[in-house]
Amino acid sequence: MFSFEGIDHVQLAAPADCEKEARLFYGGILGMEELPKPESLSPSGCWFRCGNQEIHIGVEEFFSPAKKAHPALVVANLDELEQHLSKNGVKIKADKPIAGRKRFFINDPFGNRVEFLEFITVEK
Numbered sequence: 001m002f003s004f005e006g007i008d009h010v011q012l013a014a015p016a017d018c019e020k021e022a023r024l025f026y027g028g029i030l031g032m033e034e035l036p037k038p039e040s041l042s043p044s045g046c047w048f049r050c051g052n053q054e055i056h057i058g059v060e061e062f063f064s065p066a067k068k069a070h071p072a073l074v075v076a077n078l079d080e081l082e083q084h085l086s087k088n089g090v091k092i093k094a095d096k097p098i099a100g101r102k103r104f105f106i107n108d109p110f111g112n113r114v115e116f117l118e119f120i121t122v123e124k
Contacts, residue, residue, distance in 0.1 A: 009054035010071040014045070014110040015063040021109045022046050022057040029088045065111030078102050078118035 014022060023046060026032045032048035032055065044059040050073060075081050082092055082104060093105040095115075103117035 007053055009056050011056040011058050012112045013060035013063055014057050016059050018110060019046050025109045066113055070113035070115050072115040072117055075116050075118050078116060081116060
């Protein structure tokens with residue numbers, strides 16, 4: 001019998017020549033560590049560590065940003081991240097509340113939707 005153990009990575013699409021902007025955003029603003037890509041893969045795009053998982057930015061020839069589908073990244077101290085992103089000119093978008101979670105959305109430099117959330121204790 002098999003079982004799922006987790007998610008290794010999420011891939012987000014981006015247009016050609018996106019690497020500099022991806023590095024500035026994911027590596028610079030978000031502070032994610034860039035990972036080397038295997039030599040057997042296309043030299044375009046880049047990979048970043050996100051906790052125990054990875055985010056892969058892959059070049060798509062006929063690129064269209066993901067407006068609904070998105071990764072949801074769990075954050076410690078979401079309020080601090082929100083302030084940091086705002087200071088760096090990233091537009092924050094609120095969404096409908098979900099019990100037990102604080103969250104917001106942004107668009108990455110390529111228009112992909114990204115959610116950030118923090119689990120909170122709900123008082124009864």
